[in-house]
Amino acid sequence: xxxxxxxxxxxxxxxxxxxxxxxxxxxxxxxxxxxxxxxxxxxxxxxxxxxxxxxxxxxxxxxxxxxxxxxxxxxxxxxxxxxxxxxxxxxxxxxxxxxxxxxxxxxxxxxxxxxxxxxxxxxxxxxxxxxxxxxxxxxxxxxxxxxxxxxxxxxxxxxxxxxxxxxxxxxxxxxxxxxxxxxxxxxxxxxxxxxxxxxxxxxxxxxxxxxxxxxxxxxxxxxxxxxxxxxxxxxxxxxxxxxxxxxxxxxxxxxxxxxxxxxxxxxxxxxxxxxxxxxxxxxxxxxxxxxxxxxxxxxxxxxxxxxxxxxxxxxxxxxxxxxxxxxxxxxxxxxxxxxxxxxxx
Amino acid sequence: xxxxxxxxxxxxxxxxxxxxxxxxxxxxxxxxxxxxxxxxxxxxxxxxxxxxxxxxxxxxxxxxxxxxxxxxxxxxxxxxxxxxxxxxxxxxxxxxxxxxxxxxxxxxxxxxxxxxxxxxxxxxxxxxxxxxxxxxxxxxxxxxxxxxxxxxxxxxxxxxxxxxxxxxxxxxxxxxxxxxxxxxxxxxxxxxxxxxxxxxxxxxxxxxxxxxxxxxxxxxxxxxxxxxxxxxxxxxxxxxxxxxxxxxxxxxxxxxxxxxxxxxxxxxxxxxxxxxxxxxxxxxxxxxxxxxxxxxxxxxxxxxxxxxxxxxxxxxxxxxxxxxxxxxxxxxxxxxxxxxxxxxx
Numbered sequence: 001x002x003x004x005x006x007x008x009x010x011x012x013x014x015x016x017x018x019x020x021x022x023x024x025x026x027x028x029x030x031x032x033x034x035x036x037x038x039x040x041x042x043x044x045x046x047x048x049x050x051x052x053x054x055x056x057x058x059x060x061x062x063x064x065x066x067x068x069x070x071x072x073x074x075x076x077x078x079x080x081x082x083x084x085x086x087x088x089x090x091x092x093x094x095x096x097x098x099x100x101x102x103x104x105x106x107x108x109x110x111x112x113x114x115x116x117x118x119x120x121x122x123x124x125x126x127x128x129x130x131x132x133x134x135x136x137x138x139x140x141x142x143x144x145x146x147x148x149x150x151x152x153x154x155x156x157x158x159x160x161x162x163x164x165x166x167x168x169x170x171x172x173x174x175x176x177x178x179x180x181x182x183x184x185x186x187x188x189x190x191x192x193x194x195x196x197x198x199x200x201x202x203x204x205x206x207x208x209x210x211x212x213x214x215x216x217x218x219x220x221x222x223x224x225x226x227x228x229x230x231x232x233x234x235x236x237x238x239x240x241x242x243x244x245x246x247x248x249x250x251x252x253x254x255x256x257x258x259x260x261x262x263x264x265x266x267x268x269x270x271x272x273x274x275x276x277x278x279x280x281x282x283x284x285x286x287x288x289x290x291x292x293x294x295x296x297x298x299x300x301x302x303x304x305x306x307x308x309x310x311x312x313x314x315x316x317x318x319x320x321x322x323x324x325x326x327x328x329x330x331x332x333x334x335x336x337x338x339x340x341x342x343x344x345x
Numbered sequence: 346x347x348x349x350x351x352x353x354x355x356x357x358x359x360x361x362x363x364x365x366x367x368x369x370x371x372x373x374x375x376x377x378x379x380x381x382x383x384x385x386x387x388x389x390x391x392x393x394x395x396x397x398x399x400x401x402x403x404x405x406x407x408x409x410x411x412x413x414x415x416x417x418x419x420x421x422x423x424x425x426x427x428x429x430x431x432x433x434x435x436x437x438x439x440x441x442x443x444x445x446x447x448x449x450x451x452x453x454x455x456x457x458x459x460x461x462x463x464x465x466x467x468x469x470x471x472x473x474x475x476x477x478x479x480x481x482x483x484x485x486x487x488x489x490x491x492x493x494x495x496x497x498x499x500x501x502x503x504x505x506x507x508x509x510x511x512x513x514x515x516x517x518x519x520x521x522x523x524x525x526x527x528x529x530x531x532x533x534x535x536x537x538x539x540x541x542x543x544x545x546x547x548x549x550x551x552x553x554x555x556x557x558x559x560x561x562x563x564x565x566x567x568x569x570x571x572x573x574x575x576x577x578x579x580x581x582x583x584x585x586x587x588x589x590x591x592x593x594x595x596x597x598x599x600x601x602x603x604x605x606x607x608x609x610x611x612x613x614x615x616x617x618x619x620x621x622x623x624x625x626x627x628x629x630x631x632x633x634x635x636x637x638x639x640x641x642x643x644x645x646x647x648x649x650x651x652x653x654x655x656x657x658x659x660x661x662x663x664x665x666x667x668x669x670x671x672x673x674x675x676x677x678x679x680x681x682x683x684x685x686x687x688x689x690x
Binding site for chain 1 (some may be wrong): 420424477485499502516
């Protein structure tokens, strides 16, 4: 009888194969992209998005992901006001929709002029949640950075990129003494396995030792690169790459190729420079942004994953995002910095 | 020598005791509150917040949490534009801040006029992520509901409630055949342990069997009540409680007390009604909202946790939120429905 019954009502077969191996990436991850805060916001205006840059970055990401380029052939995914997507969508049916078959990308963005004021005013990065101002600043910082995250997701969705905002605090990530500690990425992987593009961001998070801190987008990038092993990583920023001194200095030289050895030491391969550059001195901005970026990039490069630092919204960034600039064919007219491991692939 | 060294550099003591027992609630959880979509949004206007109601609900929550009521004594936590919080904050120092010592609450809100259009147009609740329209609808739905979540968090933060938006998809929650499956709440607990108020919401989530679905706020409430065992649960809605027929019917009677037995059956204790009410017939709205609410509420009541269904922004909701309306002192002038277990506490 039991046999008959089980024949009558077999359990429904799982239709979502990705769940069979929860937490294991079953898609090829091409690229992790950092949208630098300086590239997508107006640095000196509190909570102001650089709309033009964000739109261009989203368009280039769509092209890099090989979503069909013609406006007839992609489906905008922001159906919220005031985009007016509603009228558009009312005419769309499943049959008429183009199939999305995009390469897997992960996007992480910085905060730029979002969150910075709130965090620095209250000292969230230094911890101390028992202090009312720090607690309030933690809340205020998250409101600001999640506002930016929502706008980034909307901009990407408008271009037909199936973007899902995933906030590190909500993901349950935390730090110990400001270093990445608990970071379960199994649900980030599930999102990728289901054909979506997770959009993470620098966030205020809980810290095991000091109560709370700021987890930067650059640290997230490095952690995800270690765990997910993309083909390459692209940092989109507001300058053409890494320079030997502040790029506002007319004599600053763009460093085109930096090689990282297995012991973590590195040297500049191109151009040949007489002296070693000390980035702790030559830091491009007062927040130490470029120093962090280079040290995180070097750790990624050590894994054998090439890192490109390029100016957002240029032909150079598009080529980097498409993966055209391999170490063997860096064109003379391409402006950017590649940071790579010393091993020959 | 080792002894000497360890004396010189002892490991830093953890300053955040909650991490010592990760995932275990170490605070008393007083209440889980559902902000009904119908109460905080304008039901018939797409993506429109009922600002007046949301403000009143936030104010009442502040009062219920016993944050000092005078405007001089609480610290607004939305420092983002256009609130103008920035000027205010620039004058605040840690010394001058009032200490927050609020009872623990968890807030879950529905979607109302956010997300509904996007989900129903694309059929996200029915699954099928291989269909481009469903995938796009999933993205569009999340943009809409996370927009609402951000506005709810901002409104609460303005009132000094240390609110942190936590989106179920980002939390890694998923369903199997539309029932709650994977739901790690350890990071929700960490947030509560650190004195914050998590603000969750109905969301589009991945589903093990059908690819994706909508996880409703009511189901989240029941799950959290089971796991976290609050003193009581309050549903804030747009009518005074549960009626025996649609409340637009002039002869509709407010059901003041419903008792749920251990076997799941239930009866109306007050008022005494001749006939059993069939809520599957008497559903108050076409989406089956009230039926789901009552069946989820009954499951919570079965656990011995009293559930109050009240009209948002009224004196009745304030008394319910404050926990004044225990089963023994339901005042004659109080309007609302209490759903409780049959056991005497």
